[in-house]
Amino acid sequence: MLTRPEELILLTVLKLKEDAYCVPIYDEIQKMPGKDWTLGSIYPPLYRLEQKGFLTSEMGEPTAERGGKRKRFYRITPKGLEALQEIKRLHEASWNGMNDLVFE
Amino acid sequence: MKFIRSTNPSSFRIGNQLLNLILPSFFGGTAIGDYQEIFHRIAETEGRIRANRWYWSQIVRSLIPFIINSIQWRVIMLKNNLRIALRVIKNHRGFSFINIFGLSVGLAAFLIIFMYVGYELSFDRFHANHEQIYRLSTHMPGHYHSGKDRMAFSRLGTASALHKIFPEIKDYVRIRSGRRSKITLDGQSFFEAGIIYADHNFFNFFSFNLLSGEIADVLSAPYSMVISQEMSEKYFGTANPVGRVLRFNDETDMTIRGVMENMPKNTQFKSDFVVSLTTYGAMTNIDLDGWRGSAYSFIRLDNDIDPKSFENKIRPYTDEHMPSHGGSKSYFFLQKLGSIHLRTDIDAEMAAVTDARTLTIFGTVAVLILLVASINYMNLTTARSAMRMKEVGIRKVIGARKSQLRRQFLGETFFMTLLAFLLAIIIVTLALPPFNQFVDRAIPLQSLVTFPIGFWALAAFLGVSFLSGIYPALYLSRFQPGEVLQSRMLRVTRRFNLRAVLVILQFAVSIILLVCTLVVRGQLHFIQDYKVGYNKDQILVYSIGDNRVRDKLDIIKNDLAQMPNVQYASSTMHLPNSIRSSSNLEWPGKPEEVEIQVYTAFADYDYVDLFGLELVEGRNFSRNFPVDKEGAFLVNETAVRVAGWDQAIGKELTAFGDKKGKVVGILKDFHFHSLHRPVEPLQIYLESKQWIYYLTIKIDGQNIPENTKQIHSYLSQYPNNQPLEYEFFDDIFDRAYRNEMRFERIVTIFAALAILIAGLGLLGLASFMVARRKKEIGIRKVMGSSEGQMVWSLLRSFLQWVVIANALAWPFSWWIMRRWLADFSFQAPLRIELFILAGLSTLVIAAALICYQAIRAARANPVDALRYE
Numbered sequence: 001m002l003t004r005p006e007e008l009i010l011l012t013v014l015k016l017k018e019d020a021y022c023v024p025i026y027d028e029i030q031k032m033p034g035k036d037w038t039l040g041s042i043y044p045p046l047y048r049l050e051q052k053g054f055l056t057s058e059m060g061e062p063t064a065e066r067g068g069k070r071k072r073f074y075r076i077t078p079k080g081l082e083a084l085q086e087i088k089r090l091h092e093a094s095w096n097g098m099n100d101l102v103f104e
Numbered sequence: 105m106k107f108i109r110s111t112n113p114s115s116f117r118i119g120n121q122l123l124n125l126i127l128p129s130f131f132g133g134t135a136i137g138d139y140q141e142i143f144h145r146i147a148e149t150e151g152r153i154r155a156n157r158w159y160w161s162q163i164v165r166s167l168i169p170f171i172i173n174s175i176q177w178r179v180i181m182l183k184n185n186l187r188i189a190l191r192v193i194k195n196h197r198g199f200s201f202i203n204i205f206g207l208s209v210g211l212a213a214f215l216i217i218f219m220y221v222g223y224e225l226s227f228d229r230f231h232a233n234h235e236q237i238y239r240l241s242t243h244m245p246g247h248y249h250s251g252k253d254r255m256a257f258s259r260l261g262t263a264s265a266l267h268k269i270f271p272e273i274k275d276y277v278r279i280r281s282g283r284r285s286k287i288t289l290d291g292q293s294f295f296e297a298g299i300i301y302a303d304h305n306f307f308n309f310f311s312f313n314l315l316s317g318e319i320a321d322v323l324s325a326p327y328s329m330v331i332s333q334e335m336s337e338k339y340f341g342t343a344n345p346v347g348r349v350l351r352f353n354d355e356t357d358m359t360i361r362g363v364m365e366n367m368p369k370n371t372q373f374k375s376d377f378v379v380s381l382t383t384y385g386a387m388t389n390i391d392l393d394g395w396r397g398s399a400y401s402f403i404r405l406d407n408d409i410d411p412k413s414f415e416n417k418i419r420p421y422t423d424e425h426m427p428s429h430g431g432s433k434s435y436f437f438l439q440k441l442g443s444i445h446l447r448t449d450i451d452a453e454m455a456a457v458t459d460a461r462t463l464t465i466f467g468t469v470a471v472l473i474l475l476v477a478s479i480n481y482m483n484l485t486t487a488r489s490a491m492r493m494k495e496v497g498i499r500k501v502i503g504a505r506k507s508q509l510r511r512q513f514l515g516e517t518f519f520m521t522l523l524a525f526l527l528a529i530i531i532v533t534l535a536l537p538p539f540n541q542f543v544d545r546a547i548p549l550q551s552l553v554t555f556p557i558g559f560w561a562l563a564a565f566l567g568v569s570f571l572s573g574i575y576p577a578l579y580l581s582r583f584q585p586g587e588v589l590q591s592r593m594l595r596v597t598r599r600f601n602l603r604a605v606l607v608i609l610q611f612a613v614s615i616i617l618l619v620c621t622l623v624v625r626g627q628l629h630f631i632q633d634y635k636v637g638y639n640k641d642q643i644l645v646y647s648i649g650d651n652r653v654r655d656k657l658d659i660i661k662n663d664l665a666q667m668p669n670v671q672y673a674s675s676t677m678h679l680p681n682s683i684r685s686s687s688n689l690e691w692p693g694k695p696e697e698v699e700i701q702v703y704t705a706f707a708d709y710d711y712v713d714l715f716g717l718e719l720v721e722g723r724n725f726s727r728n729f730p731v732d733k734e735g736a737f738l739v740n741e742t743a744v745r746v747a748g749w750d751q752a753i754g755k756e757l758t759a760f761g762d763k764k765g766k767v768v769g770i771l772k773d774f775h776f777h778s779l780h781r782p783v784e785p786l787q788i789y790l791e792s793k794q795w796i797y798y799l800t801i802k803i804d805g806q807n808i809p810e811n812t813k814q815i816h817s818y819l820s821q822y823p824n825n826q827p828l829e830y831e832f833f834d835d836i837f838d839r840a841y842r843n844e845m846r847f848e849r850i851v852t853i854f855a856a857l858a859i860l861i862a863g864l865g866l867l868g869l870a871s872f873m874v875a876r877r878k879k880e881i882g883i884r885k886v887m888g889s890s891e892g893q894m895v896w897s898l899l900r901s902f903l904q905w906v907v908i909a910n911a912l913a914w915p916f917s918w919w920i921m922r923r924w925l926a927d928f929s930f931q932a933p934l935r936i937e938l939f940i941l942a943g944l945s946t947l948v949i950a951a952a953l954i955c956y957q958a959i960r961a962a963r964a965n966p967v968d969a970l971r972y973e
Contacts, residue, residue: 022138039138040123040166043131062137065144069137 002054002087005045008032010054010084013074021060021071022046046074054080122163126170185515192516196488200520202868203484206861207524207568210477212531213857214564215552216539217470217850219532221463222557223547227370227445231311233404236274238411238438240266240401241450247434248701250684251781252451256400256444258436261393262426263401266418272409277302277309278381278392278399279373281454283649286825288351289339295827296335298376301384301399307364309404310373316346317362326386329379330362353825356387369546372444372455395427400454402441411438448843451684462847469617469854474564476613476858478572479606480865481517485576496580509581517573525565543846604905607869611909611946612916614855614862618942619917621855623934624848627925630932631841637774638680639716639802643833644812645679646799646819649826654793656822661710661799663818669804669811672714675796677706680715681837683776689747689785690758700746702739703776703784704759706791712738712771714802722753722769725790735765736790741773743785763789778840779930800833859949866950870902870957895958899951906950910943917942 002010012028013020022042029037049055060071076084120136127135139159147155193200228234240258247253263276282299304323307314307330314322315333322330329350336345345360352358358379367374381392381399390397405414419435444453446460499509533549540547551557648654657675664673678684689700711717712724720741725732737757744752755767773783803811812830820828838845918934925931 022134023141026138026142038162038165039135039142040127040162043127043135047128047130059134063141065141066137067140069133069140071137072131072134 001090002083003045005035005041006049006054007084007087009042009045010049010076010080013055014076014081014084018073020074023071025074049080050074052079052083053077054083119159119163122167126163126166181511182515185512186519188512189516189519192492193520199484199488199868199871202864203481204520204524204527206480206864207477207521207572208527208531209857210474210480210861211525211528211564211568212535213854214470214474215528215532215557215561216535217466217854218560219536219547219551219557220539220543220545221467221470222551222560223370223545224445224458224463225442225556226551227442228372229442230368230370231441234441236405236407236409237309237441238403238405239441239444240403240436241439242434243437244434246699246701247686248784249451249686250682251777251784252449254437254450256450256452256454257398258401259395259426260390260397260399261395262422262436263399263403264393265425266421267403269421270414270418272406272414272417274404274406275305275309276401276403277305278401279303279306279454280381280384280399282377282379284826285352286354286827288354289348294338296376298374299379300373300375300377301379301381303381306378309402312367312373313365315363315365316344322362323378323380324382325361326380326382327356327358328361328383329358329377330364331360331378332364332366332376334366335376336363355825356383358383372453374455403438411440414438459843462843466850469851472613472617473854473858473861474568476610476861476865478568479610480861480868481520481568481572482575483606483610483865484868485517485572486579492580506581510577513577513580514570514573517576518569521565521569521572542849544842607866607902607905608909608912610862610865611906611950612913614858615910615913615942615946616917616920617851617855617858618946619913619939620921621848621851622938622942623917623921623932624844624851624924626935626938627928627932628841628844628848631779631844631928631930632838634775634779634930636681636779637717637772639714640681640834640837642803642805642808643714644801644803644815644830645833645836646801646828646830647826648675648797648799650824653822653824654796657792657796657799660819660822661708664801664815665710667811667814667818669807670815671802671804672710673799673801674710674714675708675792676711676798676800677791677795678776679798679800679833679836680717680774680776681833681840682778683786687759687761687787689743689787691747691749691755694747700743700785702743703786705786705788706795707788708790708792711788714800717774718772719769720772722767724769729768731766732768732790735763737765737767738769738771738788739767740771740783740786742783743787744770746785757787759787759789763791765789779928782929859946862946863949863953866902867953867957870898870954895955898958899954902950902954903947906947910946914939914943 008029009025012025016024016028022039025046026037026039026042029042046055050057054077055074056077057072057074060073062068062070119139123136123139139162143155143159146158231237239256240262242255242258244253244255249255260278263273263278267273267276280301282301284295284297285299286293287296302323303309304321306312306323307319314330317330322328331339331345331350339345339350340348345363348360349357350360364378367376384390384397385392388397405411415435415437422435423433439447439450445455445457446463448457448459450457496509504512529552532552536547536549552561648657653660661673661675664670683703683705685704686701687704689702707725709725709727712719719738723729725736725738737759739752739757749755752767752770756764757767758764771786771788775783776786777784801815803815816828816830918939921934925934
């Protein structure tokens with residue numbers, strides 16, 4: 001099962017389609033309410049997701065702004081999509097019928 | 105896109121290094137690039153400052169969880185290691201006990217010694233500005249008093265005169281010791297020691313706290329004094345003593361102007377009554393700024409003044425303006441306040457001093473013992489490795505890295521050392537009071553935690569755990585799983601293995617300590633038994649301080665001599681074991697340039713007989729020769745020899761400038777100083793009243809308590825402002841060697857400790873060697889070896905080591921003891937028997953321990969040993 005951070009990052013990668021490397025991921029995920037992300041807190045989930053097979057990555061070109069370092073582009077895999085769906089189902093199932101209670 | 109270079113490349117570098125640390129290594133270069141990209145973006149849009157702020161805040165925010173995580177992780181590892189260490193201890197209870205006990209004894213010894221050394225070094229160093237405070241001491245080259253040509257005091261006027269001329273002297277204060285006095289309040293009297301006289305700025309100059317009274321005037325007027333809190337409570341309870349009067353010696357009234365905090369014990373000024381120096385001036389009519397009379401003078405110099413160059417600076421002035429001592433020049437030298445306690449070559453010190461050299465020796469001994477304890481631990485742990493090989497092998501198979509294993513073993517050592525350290529602290533707490541008694545000091549327990557000692561304690565702890573742990577850690581982690589799991593014993597085949605070296609070292613240190621102890625004890629007993637040339641036994645000594653008693657001396661001595669069981673009664677200026685005052689030898693016809701220093705004492709007719717001094721020529725003072733009353737001298741052989749007289753008898757001598765008399769007899773040389781010094785010229789003048797300080801009484805050997813009581817009650821009838829107390833002369837004699845005796849005691853303790861630790865170590869080692877060779881023994885037994893043969897084979901290797909240890913230890917201890925003995929003019933010969941005794945006893949102890957273990961193994965059932973083949 002996905003952890004929260006993993007879920008959010010996976011969603012972000014999905015949203016970003018082609019352009020998903022760390023910096024846009026960071027920018028995008030900051031927009032989400034709740035946790036205040038540091039750049040450093042993105043890396044572990046990315047790593048784990050790739051290990052689990054939910055993401056693939058490929059290296060990009062180095063640029064000057066990055067001091068000559070390359071980028072790493074991420075793509076969601078079918079397995080990753082499945083994981084997202086699973087977690088969405090889980091979420092709906094758990095929150096089913098909760099709406100009224102929560103906002104009283 | 106513009107390529108923006110960072111303006112502070114170095115901080116970027118640091119930041120990048122941190123990032124490399126924090127982020128998972130997988131991301132390496134790309135992560136750094138991410139940070140750089142965002143940095144440039146912000147720098148472009150919002151400026152470099154905002155960019156920097158973002159960058160560093162990112163780092164800090166990632167750093168914190170990283171640190172917390174690694175701490176948590178290490179804590180878990182630590183807990184695990186702890187669990188393992190405890191299990192190890194439980195499983196190998198005997199050896200763990202020996203190990204921990206050995207370590208704690210070593211640590212405790214080390215701690216106590218360092219506390220002692222620290223205490224001795226702390227005398228008078230608690231005063232503010234003590235670094236700039238010096239004592240003006242006097243050096244009189246060639247003029248000896250009690251065998252020393254330096255004196256602790258200077259003349260009364262010296263300090264004030266110098267202060268006027270030399271601006272480097274910021275302030276000065278003078279102190280005099282007061283003698284024991286009878287203090288009366290409302291009819292009740294006590295005899296108090298601990299009285300000093302001091303200049304009015306005493307409490308400003310030194311850091312003694314005044315609890316009540318004004319610093320400015322507590323000590324200005326004559327007959328004013330400050331008493332300690334303890335005394336205030338003793339005499340006045342809770343009432344305020346300020347303004348009250350105490351009567352001294354039935355004749356002087358002193359007014360209390362203030363109360364001070366009790367002085368700490370580590371100061372040479374330790375006293376309960378501080379009386380104004382002006383009182384001394386008033387009582388004796390001596391000018392406090394003149395050249396009569398002396399005092400301990402302390403000056404405070406400006407910062408950064410070098411004492412040596414200041415000494416040279418004042419020398420021309422003092423040479424010219426200050427009166428000389430006995431015809432030749434004396435000059436002043438400066439002693440740092442904190443160092444006064446550490447020199448023993450200066451006469452008339454205010455309080456007992458210690459020789460700094462003994463402190464060095466003690467420090468070295470302490471470290472040696474710690475070394476022995478560490479070596480012990482190393483030996484035992486590595487020897488025990490046989491039992492843990494399987495554990496190590498399995499761990500390696502599972503995947504433990506060498507570094508992890510090393511850390512685990514180091515951690516075990518650390519833990520054991522910690523236990524040992526705690527135990528050591530308990531030992532120190534229990535042992536400190538008796539130790540204080542033993543060495544006649546008052547070392548506080550808190551010094552263990554306060555700065556200098558606490559630091560050394562911690563250093564010792566860390567040092568020992570690291571030192572003891574590193575070798576086992578390296579050794580144990582080296583085992584290869586393959587060989588180990590097949591339970592093939594890996595024999596160490598190197599001829600000269602490290603363990604042998606360690607055992608040898610351990611024993612060598614123990615032997616050295618043992619030899620030194622024997623030599624020191626031998627020397628002390630030698631001194632005590634040495635024929636000093638006079639009798640010491642059954643002689644009562646009373647001090648005479650009151651002129652009322654002095655005037656009646658002839659009657660007193662007469663009465664005493666009449667008593668049964670009293671052989672002789674005599675009065676004298678100096679006891680024969682310490683004739684302190686000296687004068688220049690003067691006789692008619694003495695060449696001008698010749699200056700011979702001769703020690704001088706006053707004594708009566710019975711002195712020679714009472715102390716059993718021998719005459720080689722002439723006769724003793726005698727009542728039958730009325731001419732003696734006009735002035736008579738006895739001299740010793742050395743005096744005759746040094747003066748170069750052919751005929752001494754009949755020569756007219758003059759002592760102290762005005763005591764004239766003729767020599768009537770020559771005494772055989774006797775040792776009137778400690779045996780540190782050779783015999784010097786001596787003259788004794790017949791005198792019964794002036795400067796007589798001792799009444800000595802020789803009594804018979806029987807009924808000593810009875811007789812002493814009788815004599816004491818007889819003497820009590822004479823009014824006296826001194827407490828009537830007596831001592832036995834042989835006790836007084838022994839007291840002179842107190843420092844040496846203390847030294848001997850401490851060295852003895854340490855030798856015993858070192859041997860204990862070495863013995864423990866050997867015991868543990870022996871058991872392991874034996875356990876390791878269980879199989880071999882089992883096989884041999886089955887093959888038919890006798891127990892004796894097996895015991896012998898085990899014994900052999902150990903004995904070799906002990907022999908080598910002896911070979912190392914003997915020359916070294918010989919060299920050390922030669923140097924210590926060089927201090928004494930009279931030395932007990934360094935006999936070879938001592939070395940043999942030391943060597944043999946270690947040999948015997950080692951052999952005994954090993955035999956014990958070996959026999960146990962040999963007796964064991966071979967079946968048990970071979971069961972698992």
